[in-house]
Amino acid sequence: YGTILYAICEPDMDILKILTNEKNDYVTIQLWNFITEKKLLKEMGAVENFLHEAKTPENQCEGLKYLAEYSADPDKVEQLKKICSDNEPILKTILASSLAKRSDGKGISLLATLSDDKAVPVRTQVAQSLFISPEINKILLKLSSDTDFEVRRLSTINLANYKNPETVEALIARLTDENFFVRTDAEDSIIKINPGKSFIEKIAC
Numbered sequence: 001y002g003t004i005l006y007a008i009c010e011p012d013m014d015i016l017k018i019l020t021n022e023k024n025d026y027v028t029i030q031l032w033n034f035i036t037e038k039k040l041l042k043e044m045g046a047v048e049n050f051l052h053e054a055k056t057p058e059n060q061c062e063g064l065k066y067l068a069e070y071s072a073d074p075d076k077v078e079q080l081k082k083i084c085s086d087n088e089p090i091l092k093t094i095l096a097s098s099l100a101k102r103s104d105g106k107g108i109s110l111l112a113t114l115s116d117d118k119a120v121p122v123r124t125q126v127a128q129s130l131f132i133s134p135e136i137n138k139i140l141l142k143l144s145s146d147t148d149f150e151v152r153r154l155s156t157i158n159l160a161n162y163k164n165p166e167t168v169e170a171l172i173a174r175l176t177d178e179n180f181f182v183r184t185d186a187e188d189s190i191i192k193i194n195p196g197k198s199f200i201e202k203i204a205c
Contacts, residue, residue, distance in 0.1 A: 015040060016050045025058050032062035044071050048079045061094055068098035074107035084110060089119035096125035108135045115139045120148045127154035130161075137162045144170045149179040156182055160189035168195040 015035060022028050034040075041047050044067060051063040064083065071077050083091050096114045099107040112135070115126045127143045129136050140162075143155035156174050159167050171193070174186035 016046060019059055020050070020053070020055075025056070028056065028058045029062070032058075032066070036062075036066060039070065041066060041070075044077070048077060051079050060091065064091060064094050065098045068095050068107065069101060072106070074099060074102075075109040080107075080110060084113045084117075089117075089122060092117055092119065093121045093125055096122050097128075100125055100129040103131060105131045105133050105136075108133065108139075111136070112139055115143060120151065123148065123151045124154060127151050127158065130158065132161050137164070137167065141166060141170050144174060149177075149182055152177065153179070153182045153185050156185045156189055160192040163193050163195065168193060 015031065019028060019031055022031065047063060047067050051060065051067055054060045054063055064080075067077060068074055068080060071080070074080050080095060083095050086092060092114060096111065096117075099111050099114075108131075111126050111129060114122050117123055123143060123146060126139065127146075129139070137159075140155040140159050143151050144159060146152050146155070152174065156171060159171060168190065171186045171190050174182055175190075177183050177186065
């Protein structure tokens with residue numbers, strides 16, 4: 001708490017250096033919460049270097065979240081690109097989750113790469129992306145036929161934001177899904193889209 005109070009009084013302090021030397025996990029998390037709340041770190045290059053050299057899981061995870069959520073263009077951040085090809089699913093899951101939360105549509109290329117990841121938790125986070133764009137629509141269409149039912153279910157829910165023939169066809173296909181929840185969510189999404197008489201007749205048949 002003393003470090004956080006000092007950071008409030010001295011906002012230009014090298015808080016990343018303090019994080020590097022901090023050995024208490026609780027203090028580390030509290031510092032990152034404070035940094036994120038105040039958006040203290042403006043120089044993303046410094047955060048990228050910090051992430052590259054981070055030794056503790058707490059600093060790796062929290063530094064990754066900050067870099068993914070606040071970089072001007074995550075698709076151009078080399079450290080984030082490397083994580084996409086990492087063998088550690090935890091870091092890729094955190095990256096996918098952080099990118100999916102962005103409301104500006106940045107990081108779509110990274111999300112597209114992560115949507116093909118073999119780890120189900122990674123694809124699950126990608127399927128929760130709420131930003132509306134043709135690129136995200138394409139990703140969700142692909143994930144709507146994923147091998148994992150939760151990935152299919154989440155992408156089916158978010159496809160309700162798109163009213164185009166490809167989306168409606170994909171949702172109709174999910175009406176016969178082996179999983180009850182996927183079928184139910186597909187029905188709900190079709191109702192929200194209200195695709196028109198021709199598609200309604202096709203569903204009825």
